[in-house]
Structure formats: C-alpha cells, structure tokens
Amino acid sequence: MRSAGSKPLVQLRKTDPSWRSTLWLITLSLIAACAWALVFSRYFLEQKPRLAGGLSEVQLQGLTEQWLGFYQGDSPIGYNHLVIEPRGNEYFMTDEMVLRVNLLGQVNEMRLFMKGRLDMDWTIQSLDFDLSSEGLSFSARAQRVNNLMKIIIRTGGERLEREISLNQPPYLYTEPVLAEKLRQQGIKPGLKLSVPVFEPLTQSFDLVNLEVQERERVKLAKGEVDAFKVSESFRQQTEYLWITETGEVVKEWHPSGFTALKIDRDTALNLLTSEGTGLNPDLISALSVPSDRYIENSRQVKFLKLRIKGAKLDGLDLDGDGQKLSGRTLEILGAEVPESSYALPFSGDLDMEKYLKPDWQVQSDSEGIVSQAREIVGSEKDSVKATAMLVQWVSRYVEDSLVVSIPSALEVLKSRRGACKEHTVLFTALARSAGIPARMVAGLVYSDAYLIKGFYYHAWAEVYLTDEDGKNGRWVRVDPTFNQFPADATHIRLKIGNLEDMLSLMQVVGQTRIEVIEYQ
Missing domain, CATH: 2.50.20 (outer membrane lipoprotein receptor (LolB), chain A)
Structure with a gap:
C-alpha cells in the first residue's frame, strides 16, 4: 500500500481502485466534514x-x-x-x-x-x-x-x-x-x-x-x-x-x-452575496486535530500509541475492540482478520441481533438494499470474503463528494455520491442485509494529504467476525471510504452508533489535541 500523501491531492481514486486514500475524501482531509455535518446536525436541527x-x-x-x-x-x-x-x-x-x-x-x-x-x-x-x-x-x-x-x-x-x-x-x-x-x-x-x-x-x-x-x-x-x-x-x-x-x-x-x-x-x-462568501474559512482545516508528529505511510500503520489532551473523554467508546485506554493514553492495535469465518447469514448470538436489524438510517431490509447486497455477494457464503466484496464495491460505487447531509443508505444507493458517512451508512446496510453484523463508528484518522498533517474527523464501520470454528468473536475495523479491510491503526474510534450516538462527538470537536507516542 502507498501512503495517503503519495499521490497529488487532486487525483481521483477511480484511477486506482485498490487504493483511495488520496481521493477527494482525504481531500476532505479525511472528512473533517463528517464532524462538520455532526456539528450542524446539532447546531441546526436542534436549535x-x-x-x-x-x-x-x-x-x-x-x-x-x-x-x-x-x-x-x-x-x-x-x-x-x-x-x-x-x-x-x-x-x-x-x-x-x-x-x-x-x-x-x-x-x-x-x-x-x-x-x-x-x-x-x-x-x-x-x-x-x-x-x-x-x-x-x-x-x-x-x-x-x-x-x-x-x-x-x-x-x-x-x-x-x-x-x-x-x-x-x-x-x-x-x-x-x-x-x-x-x-x-x-x-x-x-x-x-x-x-x-x-x-x-x-x-x-x-x-x-x-x-x-x-x-x-x-x-x-x-x-x-x-x-x-x-x-x-x-x-x-x-x-x-x-x-x-x-x-x-x-x-x-x-x-x-x-x-x-x-x-x-x-x-x-x-450575508451570502458578497464576493468570496463561503470560501473562507476552510472548515476542514478549522476542525482538524493537529499532530505533534508526522506519521509516515499512515495507511500501513499496524500499531499506534498516543495521548489525548484537552477534551473530556466521558461517554466515549475509546476502550475495547482493538483499542486500550489507560488514563489519557490510548493504544490501537492492528485488526486480526481470519482467513475464513462463519457461513452467511450469521446466527446463534442474541447480542448480535441488533447489528443485523434495520433502522431509519440503515434500511437493510429495503428491497433495493437487499437486491444490491445479493448481487454483490452472489453465492459467496464466507463472511470474510463477503465483507471484502462489499468494502470494495462501496468504495468503487460511491463517488467521493463533499456533501452535508443526514446519511441514509437508500439515498446514497440512489445518488451514488457522498463523503465518509455516506460510504459508511451504505456499507453497513449492505453488510446487515447480507447477514454480517455491522455497526457504524466515528472518530479521527490520520492524513498527510492536506495542508495540515494531522487527524481529521471521519466515519467508518466495524463488522463482527469469528474464527472458522465460530470462536474468538471480535469486531474488525473496515473503511469503505479508503477501501480498507481491515482499516489501519490510525483510525481512532470515539463513538459507536447512529446519528443520536454521534452527537456525543460534539464534546471533543474543537477541544482535542493529540500527542503521538509511538507507531509501527
């Protein structure tokens, strides 16, 4: 894999379908726009x-x-x-x-x-x-x-x-x-x-x-x-x-x-009639979290140790599933993906049922979503291979576009465009429809593809996988925006869930600083 900064910022991802960290979404500085959309979900729709x-x-x-x-x-x-x-x-x-x-x-x-x-x-x-x-x-x-x-x-x-x-x-x-x-x-x-x-x-x-x-x-x-x-x-x-x-x-x-x-x-x-309105300031940069240290080849990082400063950490999902929090020090481990896992559809664990069900954003039971998932996965029954198919399909299908929206899987399937949250909500719906427990997460990810080298607000997904014998179940990071399965260890998960859960991110926006201690 190449690092996020190995291509010109303006080059489109479609020229290299196996790697998209230099697409417009990274242009999105790894989607500080996701955080911006969350700000205004709160700032607009609740005020x-x-x-x-x-x-x-x-x-x-x-x-x-x-x-x-x-x-x-x-x-x-x-x-x-x-x-x-x-x-x-x-x-x-x-x-x-x-x-x-x-x-x-x-x-x-x-x-x-x-x-x-x-x-x-x-x-x-x-x-x-x-x-x-x-x-x-x-x-x-x-x-x-x-x-x-x-x-x-x-x-x-x-x-x-x-x-x-x-x-x-x-x-x-x-x-x-x-x-x-x-x-x-x-x-x-x-x-x-x-x-x-x-x-x-x-x-x-x-x-x-x-x-x-x-x-x-x-x-x-x-x-x-x-x-x-x-x-x-x-x-x-x-x-x-x-x-x-x-x-x-x-x-x-x-x-x-x-x-x-x-x-x-x-x-x-x-207010909006003057020349240049909307061109200053750049909200992506304004909402970024600068890093005190450059991370080389960030899309290949397998281990990251950092210290989170400034923001309150109460109510966030920082600990568990490949992340270990001790005080304000966080370690992120590379995700382990088995060669093969359970046969689709997943069954047998009542705790996973909610991650297979539809909701008002993730319409996994909609005829259009069900039909598309069936077309992508085909006759494949192995959950690991099916996950890889879905990640790659969403990465190629959804045109990278900076939009401010309330993410909906059906709307993204219809429009074929969007930023990280749109990629993520569509992937989650397709995965659930295929019988793979999946959930949306949001947090920070490192990028050197824009003016400020640092961490940007981003959304991705996690899928539940087991060993081939059905044991050792764990959640694995997947990033359909970057076409990563598993996603690299610069993905800092802050919150799990839907739009309501993501509102908790507002406690960290504009309040967070990161000190990188070690990475591999």
Whole structure:
C-alpha cells in the first residue's frame, strides 16, 4: 500500500481502485466534514426555531419575525429566517436556513426548511422539515397523536414509518423556549434549570441543563445590549447563550467556533452575496486535530500509541475492540482478520441481533438494499470474503463528494455520491442485509494529504467476525471510504452508533489535541 500523501491531492481514486486514500475524501482531509455535518446536525436541527424575544403573550399577539446570522470566526456562512404566527390556540411556524461553506475550496450550500404547529405552551403538534445539499435530500414529518410521536421519513424514494411512545407532551428543542423558562423563573446569576426535550431527528428524549452566569455587554451589528451569559449543556456538550432580561436570545456560541447573532433582514440577505462568501474559512482545516508528529505511510500503520489532551473523554467508546485506554493514553492495535469465518447469514448470538436489524438510517431490509447486497455477494457464503466484496464495491460505487447531509443508505444507493458517512451508512446496510453484523463508528484518522498533517474527523464501520470454528468473536475495523479491510491503526474510534450516538462527538470537536507516542 502507498501512503495517503503519495499521490497529488487532486487525483481521483477511480484511477486506482485498490487504493483511495488520496481521493477527494482525504481531500476532505479525511472528512473533517463528517464532524462538520455532526456539528450542524446539532447546531441546526436542534436549535430551531429562534424567536426575537421571550414567549410572553404580549409579544406573541401578532406576527413575529427574526433573522439570525451564522458565522465561523468572523466570516459569515449563512442565515436563518423565522416567522411565527399565533392562530387561535396554537402557533404556526416557518423556518428557513441557508448555509454556504468552504470544504477544501469547494463551496457547499445547504438549505433547511421547517414548518410546524405548536400548542400554546410550545409542545409539538406536528413538524415537517426538508434538507437539501448538493443534490442530496432528506425530508421527515413528526406528528403527536395522544401519547405517540408518529414519524414519517422520505429518503431514497421510499417512505419509512415509525412510532415513539411519549411519557409527556414534548417541547420543541429551541433556545427561545429555554430562554422563556428562565425568564419565568426570574433570570439571574446562579439560576439552574433542567428542561425535558424531544429531538425529532434522532427521535429521542433528553434533558437540557441551563445555568445562568454573569451579565455581559453583547456587541451586535447595530449597537450593544446587556444580556446574561447562560451555559446550555446537552449530552456532555456545552455551548453558551446570551439572553436579555425579557427573554430575548441575542447570541449563541459553540466551542468549535460557530456563532449566531441577531441581525436585521437586509443584513441577513446580504450575508451570502458578497464576493468570496463561503470560501473562507476552510472548515476542514478549522476542525482538524493537529499532530505533534508526522506519521509516515499512515495507511500501513499496524500499531499506534498516543495521548489525548484537552477534551473530556466521558461517554466515549475509546476502550475495547482493538483499542486500550489507560488514563489519557490510548493504544490501537492492528485488526486480526481470519482467513475464513462463519457461513452467511450469521446466527446463534442474541447480542448480535441488533447489528443485523434495520433502522431509519440503515434500511437493510429495503428491497433495493437487499437486491444490491445479493448481487454483490452472489453465492459467496464466507463472511470474510463477503465483507471484502462489499468494502470494495462501496468504495468503487460511491463517488467521493463533499456533501452535508443526514446519511441514509437508500439515498446514497440512489445518488451514488457522498463523503465518509455516506460510504459508511451504505456499507453497513449492505453488510446487515447480507447477514454480517455491522455497526457504524466515528472518530479521527490520520492524513498527510492536506495542508495540515494531522487527524481529521471521519466515519467508518466495524463488522463482527469469528474464527472458522465460530470462536474468538471480535469486531474488525473496515473503511469503505479508503477501501480498507481491515482499516489501519490510525483510525481512532470515539463513538459507536447512529446519528443520536454521534452527537456525543460534539464534546471533543474543537477541544482535542493529540500527542503521538509511538507507531509501527
């Protein structure tokens, strides 16, 4: 194998199907874009809508409109336009967001449109949202019916349905609602509050913990205002809001460098019209984790020992399955792949059943996925050989493209394009359909293929294999983006699971440093 830096950055992987670490995905700097997409899955889809004030009845008697600007550092990257209108005993909401960002010199535009009906206390009646980015799309509807949340997802030309039981009517997770609850309690330094919320994209309930800190002067586009700085903690990630005494959210800040500021309509509409908008800064570099040491021939590394600095490690999946964590020191061993393993489909271990089942991202029981898996694997019954076939097929089939999307196996199968998360979700669905237990993971991987030699956020998969006699079961790293089976030891697994689980990565983005101790 050749190292990631052995070819020009611009050369496409299709010229060398056996090796793709120099493709555009590494161009993706090994997909810091994956982390960027996770940032905005949280930053966008969990922080809307925003209201230009608290939720007092007087303020909401008429039509309410708000514009917010989004910035990476000092550079504008998008805006949010919210309109909310009371009608009788409910509120009607429309919310549009436009983002334009630089991913290694490629301008990528993302649009999110959401509309909803909310009760007077802002609990959800129904929500519809559509996300589009560079030819990929995702749409969903959530509707509360008694003690159920009924969800319909449309992706890859198919309609998926599911129901979630509710313990109580869920609040829309939005900063203005949180701000109003603080206002009602008499916002002041030292006030703490926990608010139960329902997150529709990950289809889960959780608590948001708020703590009011000091009062500060906040500089906006037109003047300054007094506001309380408030910490907002969600799934071990903390960001900050600035809220006025009347409950108006005027600023939001995320540790990875993203900021939202209250602006007016003209300013918002002009944010993305200036020449060069979206070309600076490069979010891939901004979210990378520099290494203190150059790793030669990184795609061939069989052992890596490093020290993780800065970030909190609680709740991460750093230990086990070829990784050994001691304090902040992590050792990653090369994966052992048997010459042959169990016959397909896998059976006999109840613990593996969940890794063979479909979910709303991994539609392994869909007719299109089942048919494609059958075509790829053919009559092959050995799970090791079948895994290799699937890894190579996904590597060749999916065109490397920097996109910001909610990954769906059906959508990737249809579009044939995407970054690391798209490669991974399609591979996972195909593997499960073929009878191979598989799961998605996310973390960091080393690359020297871009300006900053270091670690970049990335997604890959793990498959469960045994020896030929069915014993010594273990999870093995596979990387369908790099066409690696097994994947090299510079893959640092941080988290296992689906989109909901990956939100835990937000606690490390922008907070992590790595010291390389040893590699082989």
